[in-house]
Amino acid sequence: MRPTGRLHIGHYHGALTNWVRLQQDKECFFFVADWHALTTAYDDVSVIGSSVWDMVIDWLAAGVDPEKSTIFLQSRLPQHAELHVLLSMITPLGWLERVPTYKDQQEKLSGKDLATYGFLGYPLLQSADILLYQANHVPVGEDQVPHIELTREVARRFNHIFGREPDFEEKARAAAKKLGGKRDKQFFDLRTRYQQDGDKAALEQGRALVSDSASLSNADRERLLGYIDGSSKRILTEPGALLTEASRVVGLDGQKMSKSYGNTIMMREEPEALTRKIKTMPTDTQRVRRTDPGEPERCPVWQFHQVYSTPETREWVQAGCRSAGIGCLECKQPVIDAMLAEQAPMHERALQYVANPKRVREVVEHGNERARVVAEQTMQDVRAAMGLAYS
Template sequence: MTLANRPTILTGDRTTGPLHLGHYIGSLRTRVQMQHEATQFLLLADTQALTDNVGRHQKVTENVLEVALDYLAVGIDPALTTILIQSQVPELAELSQYLLNLVTVARLERNPTIKEEIRLRGFERDIPAGFLTYPVSQAADITAFKATHVPVGDDQLPMIEQTNELVRKFNNTVEREVLVECEAVLSSVTRLPGIDGKAKMSKSLGNAITLGATPDEITRAVNNMYTDPQHLRVSDPGRVEGNVVFAFLDAFEPDVAKVDELKAHYRRGGLGDSVVKRVLNERLQTLIEPIRARRSEYEADRAEVLAILKRGTEHAREVAAATLADVKGALGLSYFAQ
């Protein structure tokens, strides 16, 4: 594949806390793989994180470096992936302003992802304007780098749909092809449940296993995982569906035959939860140990991590500025262009 026809990927996460296994299975593995096959931009979305963290801005800014450490620890290579800080690329905010003119408040309120996030946060009608326009900000992030592919969970598909709506609306308005539509890249496991089984994994809900978790933290989390409440005795047949331990085994155990055998044994009875949890615990310990070790190495030289972010952000600004120049030119706003 030549550089000319390589896909361009835009991906990232809100910097509200450390990354966890839900991120890893949802898109981190895809990002590590795709950096060898595509031109990849990885965005630390601190500006978007501020939309619902008023008064908690210090937590957001502190987590920029923490999330960067997580990315580097799982194998993101700054020589292959451009890692940037959203707030330090002002071109993204300016592009958002132009795109906002192409969407109505009613359309933003109909976005299923935003509706669900509003419900979870209890905003009702008291919605911060920045949060409501989150889809437009995300569209600016994607289109600024002319991304053709965006790794997301299935809950983010409405955001990709809205991005492409805005691209088509802008191109139709200026009567030329300036911005590029994108495709969602879904992992084989689009969403990982929390250890409580009640919601998707989230650090804020206290049901996540972070990528930097200690061995003891991993063991405690696995032991606390929701299984089958009707599986009271080892001899009882158990349900695999809705059982968080088996959901994690499906996601992280590469030996599919081994998992299938455990499921069959559990369903017919004679297999205790403690045995299945022990299998999962061993798998997660093996997975996280090298990630935790690499994170410690990077953490010992935070100045170099900041330098990586600075270099990536500077490169990202150059790319975003070129797109913004095209947008302003199409809108007739390049008054002083030579």
């Protein structure tokens, strides 16, 4: 995420709940994209520093666990910039110009100077962010899928150009023998079925056979993965998009929740402020008096009920509003109660970091070190492939 300061409940339901779920059974890397913040805000950097720590505290408050996930700062790992530069040597200009968000953002942010290489090249920096950690999946919304496709194309082009190591086939065949038993013959059978017959199931079986083998070195495993799909040694992993359900939380005025609209409820809103914001929310404009029947579909509060209320409560709202059996303040109270209950553990988790800012910096520094190990392993392979490992 770009550092934008404290997060609102749209961020929580749109991304962070998914992050917390993913960390339970996957190796996850979550980083503050502070370099990316500069692509559209290079002329006002004053807020980036404080925004970083506020945002990370919100991640921790949401339940992102630094013992299970790696939390780090993009700018603390120069490998991101190095890989970005090296990938830029092989990425056609047209690939960047056709990214849908390139022209879309230029139109939406017409008041900013976006005629910079940094803005044109930010999707490639995103690709470097992903490829550096050999990511298999990236949790994104549908609007970000073109960025994942660009990343896949860049990885594929890189592997095609630089994966041709000398005597590749001989080394791959020698690696297959290390599978042991009958598995080397099975590997070649699966390779033939895929490359001659186009059997995609055989390709997946072959990849699983290689990935599950404990007798292979990382280099041999990469050779066999490239050998079975017809490429050469696979240096960079082509990631897949792990689609995230869009947040259903709207702003206090029924529009998209955004700080720029002034319609947000923060993840760690003070209880009194949260209560006041919900109580003063606009409702069905056609329900002028308490005795007038209303229509929930016209009311922004109903959108909150769909996120926070039980089916029984939603049924009570539908019946009570349309019959004028309940007033708007009565209708809002279950939402207030549910939101306060949701945020209570967030306040509790955040307390130790707010009270002692040094702790959040320790979490990030520890994550920086963990990420650096993985990033450097990738860069060693990239440098070697591009002829830059000489001494």
